[in-house]
Amino acid sequence: MDTISKAAFRRLPRYHQILSAYEGLGREYISSRELSEILEINETLVRKDMADLQIRGKQNQGYSISTLRHRIEEFLGLQDITEALVVGAGHLGTALATYAGFEQYGLKIVGVLDNDPSKIGSTIGSHEVTSIFRLASMVQKHDIKLIILTVPKDHAQELTDIAVKAGVVAVWNFTPQELHVPDGVRIRNEQIVGGFMALSHYLKNISSTPTE
């Protein structure tokens, strides 16, 4: 049941976002055509994704938004709570540690760590910043499986090693460092600049055509 293509899998967050937005507008159904237009993909592909998710549409109405949204959440395991540590209390770490939107996806930040003495002991959201030297003990104490890494590039590998040794099996990596981890540990590289690259290509191509 829980097998869909990698490409389909990557579309699930966007489906989820669109469904939430439509739900917020009071809509109950969405058609494969609407989904295909918003996602800019073929309608056949949307129908295939829905079939993979074992979701059936109603003739002339489309898919039930709440059913589909719950199915995606179930598929992704978002109904269970995942506890995580934010490693690095810079601007990005602070933004992530205080982001209210994670809760609805089951992501619960249980601690924030940094190596800066002026930050340790201060408060970020509801968290007191803990010394980075306590990374291993906090991972063990809270049985943490996931860290959110927002440290300077040069510290990324060393801290990953420590966290993995202590029991972490997933690293959400916001640093530009390519991390090396043992088999069985999953890395998700969040290269923020990737979004800009897509827009840059577009901006370049419109500005090369005469506008006046």
Added chain:
Amino acid sequence: MDTISKAAFRRLPRYHQILSAYEGLGREYISSRELSEILEINETLVRKDMADLQIRGKQNQGYSISTLRHRIEEFLGLQDITEALVVGAGHLGTALATYAGFEQYGLKIVGVLDNDPSKIGSTIGSHEVTSIFRLASMVQKHDIKLIILTVPKDHAQELTDIAVKAGVVAVWNFTPQELHVPDGVRIRNEQIVGGFMALSHYLKNISSTPTE
């Protein structure tokens, strides 16, 4: 020349990141096999992407890292400077406005705007925070084509409308709001939680198998 598949296009930032990492390690060549293993995609697909980028490998050596990296930068227009405004000076806006990594991709932040009187006039990095009421005039004054949107969801559409009316043609949207824009305006939705969704699925599936 500048036509590659959407899927290939989405891989370019990751290729670029891997190439930069390898270059940093002093490597000059990379093989399609290495790229396929790091990206976890089929080697045939890597070869096809390289062919689309008009990059040829050397027998037994692979692709020249610097040639490939430059080709990607050229393709994405990263060698030209793109000036942008950060709209919203919260934690995420501050993180983006001060992120040193953008410069090497040609992205130059030229201003930061917010509606909070206590922030207006203060300094973020090298920028003085400007009142959000000056959004249209700043877009026009600097001929801005791109805004980076990090405001609360409820203000996202209104500010997008103002920016687009003033001349913006690309919105890098970090809010969870689905934005509506006229034809010819490009939106890039940066749904940060998407990265977590991918890891959540993995964490769910490992924790459902017995570990002891």
